[in-house]
Amino acid sequence: MAADQLLDDECQIWWARPDQVPDDQLAAVVPEAEQRRAGRYRQRVDRQRSLTGAWLLRTAVAAQTGEHPDEVLLDRTCADCGQQHGRPRLPAGVGIEVSVSHAGDRVAVALTRLGEVGVDVGFAPLIGQFDRDLAENTLSAKELAALETSDNPGAAFLQLWVRKEALLKATGHGLRMPMSRIEVSPAGEPPALVAWPLDIPVDGVRLAMLNPGPRHHAAVAVLTGQPLRIRELDADLLL
Numbered sequence: 001m002a003a004d005q006l007l008d009d010e011c012q013i014w015w016a017r018p019d020q021v022p023d024d025q026l027a028a029v030v031p032e033a034e035q036r037r038a039g040r041y042r043q044r045v046d047r048q049r050s051l052t053g054a055w056l057l058r059t060a061v062a063a064q065t066g067e068h069p070d071e072v073l074l075d076r077t078c079a080d081c082g083q084q085h086g087r088p089r090l091p092a093g094v095g096i097e098v099s100v101s102h103a104g105d106r107v108a109v110a111l112t113r114l115g116e117v118g119v120d121v122g123f124a125p126l127i128g129q130f131d132r133d134l135a136e137n138t139l140s141a142k143e144l145a146a147l148e149t150s151d152n153p154g155a156a157f158l159q160l161w162v163r164k165e166a167l168l169k170a171t172g173h174g175l176r177m178p179m180s181r182i183e184v185s186p187a188g189e190p191p192a193l194v195a196w197p198l199d200i201p202v203d204g205v206r207l208a209m210l211n212p213g214p215r216h217h218a219a220v221a222v223l224t225g226q227p228l229r230i231r232e233l234d235a236d237l238l239l
């Protein structure tokens with residue numbers, strides 16, 4: 001069995017840096033339409049993060065399906081406007097759910113057969129700092145109170161943020177649903193969904209924190225009631 005084979009009970013998280021994949025490999029794998037999409041970013045580093053995410057998604061999926069990475073069929077239809085900039089999905093028959101996130105020096109791709117998945121990475125350039133207005137708009141009163149007493153409110157806020165955004169990416173809502181309508185366990189405690197206004201019961205959702213490295217925080221959410229095993233892998237294995 002190949003070391004990177006996706007097992008039925010796991011969620012694989014593939015990590016890359018935005019400068020990890022040589023340009024010729026990016027160009028060989030990412031189709032022109034997706035390259036044009038990345039071109040909408042004005043800053044080179046943003047384009048590089050988006051292209052690396054597209055490369056990592058295609059290459060990690062192809063390692064499971066045996067296709068060439070540029071042949072992987074991806075649908076990115078936006079639920080709002082129908083354009084190809086929404087959540088990525090594979091054809092239903094493949095049986096693998098995927099999610100992509102990029103921030104700072106990290107690009108993450110999640111792959112699982114357990115259920116719909118959302119991954120989110122956040123970057124904290126300034127240790128300890130956070131935007132109080134943003135916290136008031138995105139946290140519940142209880143979460144905000146816990147933040148006030150935290151030793152490092154900046155890191156605690158980012159942990160709550162990535163937990164909530166991972167959940168909203170798993171459901172496909174993204175930031176269309178206000179984060180304040182979701183309550184998660186406090187930073188520093190095992191990650192869990194406490195309450196949300198959706199029909200999916202909280203015990204039908206698994207949440208885990210990831211290891212993106214210094215100054216980053218990351219979480220993954222999977223819509224499953226089964227236990228979740230996380231395996232984090234480096235993109236070097238795919239190069």
Ligand SMILES: CC(C)(COP(=O)(O)OP(=O)(O)OC[C@H]1O[C@@H](n2cnc3c(N)ncnc32)[C@H](O)[C@@H]1OP(=O)(O)O)[C@@H](O)C(=O)NCCC(=O)NCCS
Pocket residue numbers: 049050051053054078080081085086087088099100101102103118119120121165168169170171172173174175176
């Ligand atoms: C999904 C969303 C939360 C991601 O925000 P972000 O923090 O800037 O970015 P991240 O790096 O974590 O994730 C970006 C990836 O999420 C994926 N994505 C896009 N929409 C998504 C959705 N609704 N659900 C799950 N994933 C989504 C894409 O793969 C995207 O990467 P790519 O564009 O490079 O392929 C945000 O884009 C959103 O809320 N989108 C829905 C609302 C919206 O913009 N609608 C468009 C109106 S026309």
